[in-house]
Amino acid sequence: MIMSGSLVRRSGVALVAAAALVALPALPALPDGTGAPGAAYAAGRAGAAGRGGAAQAGEHWRGGWAAAPQRPTEVFGKNWSGEGFARQTVRQVVRVGAGGAQARIRLSNRYGTAPLKVAGATLARADQGASVRAGSVRQLTFGHGKSATIPAGGELLSDGVGLRVRALESVTVTLYFDAPTGPATLHALAGATSYRAAGDHRSDVGAAAFTETSQSWYYLSGVEFAGGGPARRDGIVAFGDSITDGYGSTFGTNRRYPDALADRFAAVGRPRGVLNEGIAGNQLVNTTADFGEKATARFAEDALNGPDVGTVILLEGINDIGMSEVAVGSGGPTPEVSVRQLIDAQRELIRQSHRRGVKVIGATLTPFKGAAYYTERGEIKREALNRWIRTSGAFDGVVDLDRALSDPADRGRMAAAYDQGDHLHPNDAGYRAMARAIDLDAV
Structure with a gap:
């Protein structure tokens, strides 16, 4: 199994998610990409971002x-x-x-x-x-x-x-x-x-x-679809690292948090695409050989390249903190990043989204006390970044996953009922809790 306990100790990586959302202002819709019936494209990276592809009139x-x-x-x-x-x-x-x-x-x-x-x-x-x-x-x-x-x-x-x-x-x-x-x-x-x-x-x-x-x-x-309902720009991108990617969920059962969020929309008769753009081990500031390009480099293509994206849920930064303390993957520790660098990176992703008329929900970093790459210095950074996410007003809405998953008796630690076992990644119940915490009317 690729999600075995031995691998958790080897990689110790995490990702992103979501919780109690505040109401979001509506942003103007952008025109849909159109073209000749049945057209296809094969584009280089510079030309691919943002193309919605072709559709029948x-x-x-x-x-x-x-x-x-x-x-x-x-x-x-x-x-x-x-x-x-x-x-x-x-x-x-x-x-x-x-x-x-x-x-x-x-x-x-x-x-x-x-x-x-x-x-x-x-x-x-x-x-x-x-x-x-x-x-x-x-x-x-x-x-x-x-x-x-x-x-x-x-x-x-x-x-x-x-x-x-x-x-x-x-x-x-x-x-x-x-x-x-x-x-x-x-x-x-x-x-x-x-x-x-x-x-x-x-x-x-x-x-x-x-x-x-x-x-x-x-x-x-x-995989994209047409003819499934009225023309709305309502696609949701979950962007982040292994917590978004679904590490720790039961293999082969579609129990990642973006899946659980899609389940909720379907259950109330409002199915929406919830697109999982997480990469396990990914970072905001540093590109690594094993865990993808840094978020600021891949965001435009991975988060904003779909035909109907209207909202991004952003949960990323815990690997920048932890992997600068402890080596993970094939390389050594990544360069240390400051809280200011993490904030600047998140502001850049917000700017990229707003230029495209896309809302951004900021998610606080989940607890990681006891994880393989936990340090007290890292916890101070996590708390500082979470304060900024909650209070800066930079996002169109905030999801407080830190509060949603933390142990009430020790807010720096994930609640045992939600812990996959490595004190970093949620289990199926934790991913469901993340999805339940999202206000469906706010995304």
């Missing part, structure tokens, strides 16, 4: 699922990112927060060193394991072609295809690579099983050919 695309791309790494255990793929089919299952009548996918070659050829792709409703529901397999095209090439550092958006998907339903994306890909852009901590088969099995309904498994996602960075 009058259609509104919504984010249903997302994952943040990372450079190849095996910090959470062996995966397929270093070797890549050749004459192989990769099948990946994801659960969507919001659905619709048409679907399309986003693929990322952000960390590829050469163009990536995608020989073919399909989308289907998921069944058990690597199998899909009969009659639901749809061949995907890219600019009306069955194959496409993504430039190194680029992103690819498929054409839309008719497939009616409900909120909280799982879909299966299958990619076939007929030529060597080289090392693969991935999302390391999937918390779900991916499958691999030799040869071209993109259209298979059954699972027999998919004899290999992995616990990461490869190249797939988004």
